[in-house]
Amino acid sequence: MAFVTVSVAVSVDGFMAGHNQRLDKAFGDGPTDEIMRWMMETREENAAEIAEIVDADAFIMGRNMFSPGRGEWDPEWTGWWGEDPPYHKPVFVLTSHAREDLPMAGGTTFHFVTGGPHEALERAVKATGDGRISIAGGATTINQFLTAGLVDQIVLHVAPVIMGAGTRLFDGVPAMRLQLLGSRSASLATHITYKVVR
Amino acid sequence: MAFVTVSVAVSVDGFMAGHNQRLDKAFGDGPTDEIMRWMMETREENAAEIAEIVDADAFIMGRNMFSPGRGEWDPEWTGWWGEDPPYHKPVFVLTSHAREDLPMAGGTTFHFVTGGPHEALERAVKATGDGRISIAGGATTINQFLTAGLVDQIVLHVAPVIMGAGTRLFDGVPAMRLQLLGSRSASLATHITYKVVR
Numbered sequence: 001m002a003f004v005t006v007s008v009a010v011s012v013d014g015f016m017a018g019h020n021q022r023l024d025k026a027f028g029d030g031p032t033d034e035i036m037r038w039m040m041e042t043r044e045e046n047a048a049e050i051a052e053i054v055d056a057d058a059f060i061m062g063r064n065m066f067s068p069g070r071g072e073w074d075p076e077w078t079g080w081w082g083e084d085p086p087y088h089k090p091v092f093v094l095t096s097h098a099r100e101d102l103p104m105a106g107g108t109t110f111h112f113v114t115g116g117p118h119e120a121l122e123r124a125v126k127a128t129g130d131g132r133i134s135i136a137g138g139a140t141t142i143n144q145f146l147t148a149g150l151v152d153q154i155v156l157h158v159a160p161v162i163m164g165a166g167t168r169l170f171d172g173v174p175a176m177r178l179q180l181l182g183s184r185s186a187s188l189a190t191h192i193t194y195k196v197v198r
Numbered sequence: 199m200a201f202v203t204v205s206v207a208v209s210v211d212g213f214m215a216g217h218n219q220r221l222d223k224a225f226g227d228g229p230t231d232e233i234m235r236w237m238m239e240t241r242e243e244n245a246a247e248i249a250e251i252v253d254a255d256a257f258i259m260g261r262n263m264f265s266p267g268r269g270e271w272d273p274e275w276t277g278w279w280g281e282d283p284p285y286h287k288p289v290f291v292l293t294s295h296a297r298e299d300l301p302m303a304g305g306t307t308f309h310f311v312t313g314g315p316h317e318a319l320e321r322a323v324k325a326t327g328d329g330r331i332s333i334a335g336g337a338t339t340i341n342q343f344l345t346a347g348l349v350d351q352i353v354l355h356v357a358p359v360i361m362g363a364g365t366r367l368f369d370g371v372p373a374m375r376l377q378l379l380g381s382r383s384a385s386l387a388t389h390i391t392y393k394v395v396r
Contacts, residue, residue, distance in 0.1 A: 012354075012376060012392070013368035014212050031373050146360075156210075160376035160392055162344075162368055170211035170360055175229050178210060178358035183388045185381040190390050192383070194210070194358055 002125045003132045006142050007053045007155035009035050009189070014170060015163035016139040023068040026080060034161035038188035045186045049157060054086045057131030058124040060117075062141035063095040066110065073099050079110065087136075090127045092120040094141060117144050139167040146173045146196075154178070154194045200323045201330045204340050205251045205353040207233050207387070212368060213361035214337040221266040224278060232359035236386035243384045247355060252284050255329030256322040258315075260339035261293040264308065271297050277308065285334075288325045290318040292339060315342050337365040344371045344394075352376070352392045 010016055011034070018028030027035070038046055067077050079085055084106040092111050099112040113120040124133045135145045145151050156169075178194040185191075208214055209232070216226030225233070236244055265275050277283055282304040289308050297310040311318040322331045333343045343349050354367075376392040383389075 012352075013371070031375065034375060154210075158390070160378040162371055162374040162376065164368075164371060164373040170362075173211070173360055173362060175362040176360040177229065177232060178360065180358040180383060180386065180388065183381060183383040185378060185390070188378065190378065190381045190388070192356070192388050 056134035057128035213364035254332035255326035
């Protein structure tokens with residue numbers, strides 16, 4: 001059985017990003033820097049959690065996490081992460097616009113999936129065998145996987161900020177019991193791990 | 199200066215109660231028992247946090263936390279907590295319907311305030327001097343105090359459940375920086391303390 005995990009930074013009020021995500025503001029409007037400060041300013045203190053975010057055999061993400069563009073692809077766009085993205089594994093990007101596979105340096109290859117979450121998961125499982133698959137984001141994509149009952153574990157990195165608006169983790173996700181596995185507070189985030197109870 | 203604190207149990211997705219709160223279901227629809235399990239089933243493990251919730255010199259709450267009724271008062275209704283409520287201090291209840299003071303056993307007296315949050319806070323400050331004032335709930339009342347910039351500290355008791363619907367803490371509250379003061383996970387809740395940054 002593949003193991004499907006989510007590991008994301010959220011504000012205290014559950015937002016992963018603000019509204020109006022765009023090229024010059026990847027996380028949109030509002031105090032979004034606060035959500036990521038623990039990763040930027042206190043890397044050593046949070047080394048284990050930062051490593052864990054990209055510790056998977058394959059990744060699935062929504063198109064809006066891969067690109068600020070909408071509609072037809074700009075073939076020049078190869079993601080936010082430069083030549084050598086931090087994934088070093090297959091990344092399946094959900095989109096309604098087909099695109100050729102995009103191999104990058106360091107072992108990351110972006111595959112573009114037009115058949116929805118189940119197809120993306122199927123392809124990720126096939127690529128990894130019984131591997132660890134991370135639903136990388138954004139909130140809308142994670143909420144789809146949670147709603148479909150496809151997630152085994154949720155790790156939240158809760159940053160000390162109220163955003164007030166944006167795209168919210170758990171939005172539209174139905175009632176669901178979790179098991180609290182543990183937590184740790186660093187200076188700028190509380191890391192909490194949950195198992196989804198089936 | 200009075201010190202204004204909030205200390206409340208929430209689901210992972212930020213809900214304090216479900217919809218349709220009523221006499222036979224004080225916390226409304228949905229898996230609301232899961233939000234309170236840590237208080238009910240693991241009292242010893244969480245003794246410090248449970249004591250802290252009622253460790254204040256005065257309390258302010260919304261009418262819906264005091265009573266399942268709406269509209270004119272039923273004079274028979276004296277709160278959810280029996281003869282000796284756990285507050286043992288003045289409790290200011292926000293309402294649009296005036297009512298005589300209601301002294302209970304053990305030192306709790308309910309005062310009914312029709313002038314809104316600022317008047318309730320003014321009366322609580324006057325009653326306590328430079329005391330510790332807890333905004334006890336529900337979510338709507340706490341959100342009013344947060345939005346008005348009247349809260350100094352927020353303690354969240356985050357229970358391992360996704361509610362999916364209900365009344366949400368931080369709903370409509372504008373962007374605000376917090377300082378993470380610390381956290382602790384027990385079996386059934388993660389307790390996190392924040393200072394509101396002015």
